[in-house]
Amino acid sequence: MKSKALSxxxxxxxxxxxxxKDIENRSTLKNFRGVIFVHAAKKPDEEGxxxxxxxLDPAIYSSISFKTGGVIGQVEIFxxxxxxxxxxxxGPNGFLLRYPVSLAFYPCSGRLGFFDVEVPF
Numbered sequence: 001m002k003s004k005a006l007s008x009x010x011x012x013x014x015x016x017x018x019x020x021k022d023i024e025n026r027s028t029l030k031n032f033r034g035v036i037f038v039h040a041a042k043k044p045d046e047e048g049x050x051x052x053x054x055x056l057d058p059a060i061y062s063s064i065s066f067k068t069g070g071v072i073g074q075v076e077i078f079x080x081x082x083x084x085x086x087x088x089x090x091g092p093n094g095f096l097l098r099y100p101v102s103l104a105f106y107p108c109s110g111r112l113g114f115f116d117v118e119v120p121f
Contacts, residue, residue, distance in 0.1 A: 005037035005117040007110030009045040010066045011052050013038050017073025017102045018064055020056075023086045023094040024077075030114075032095075035076045037103075037117055039110045042069045070107035071119055075100045 008016065008024060015021035017038050044066070052061055065072075079096040086094070106119050 002116045002118050003037055004032075004034070004114050005039045005071060005110070006114055007039040007041045007112070009041045009043060009048065010068055011048050011061070011064075012045065013040040013072055014064050014066050015052070015061075016075055016097060017100050019100045020060060021088045022097050023081075023084060023088045024097060025088070025090045026093045026095065029080060029082070029093045030095075031080065032114065033077055033079070035074055035099075036114070037071045037119060038073045038075055039108070039117065040066075040068045040070060040072045041110050044068060065105075067105050069110075070105050071103065071117060072105055073100060073102045 012021060012024070016024065075097045076099045077095045078098055081094050081096060082092060084094055103121065108117060
């Protein structure tokens with residue numbers, strides 16, 4: 001069965017599926033709602049890892065895997081906003097996220113924007 005996925009760079013993808021990051025910033029406003037698979041992009045955000053190590057308690061991220069190049073979980077997008085008090089909001093738009101689930105790593109290629117992915121679970 002095909003489902004929608006969104007490719008997100010690490011460490012942000014793992015922070016989302018572990019329920020730490022509650023918003024995903026995007027440059028374009030999309031009217032999408034629903035459950036998606038979170039795909040960890042092959043290329044990590046090195047500045048994101050530095051920010052994480054400077055701003056989060058090491059206990060938060062020391063037990064998290066930051067694999068790249070595959071589906072790592074799922075989350076529900078329940079709104080898209082242009083203003084938020086979340087520490088994760090950088091704008092100009094953000095998907096509000098809830099019900100994160102970390103899944104076994106499933107290697108697959110990602111794409112820009114939403115894309116269809118077929119996973120075995």
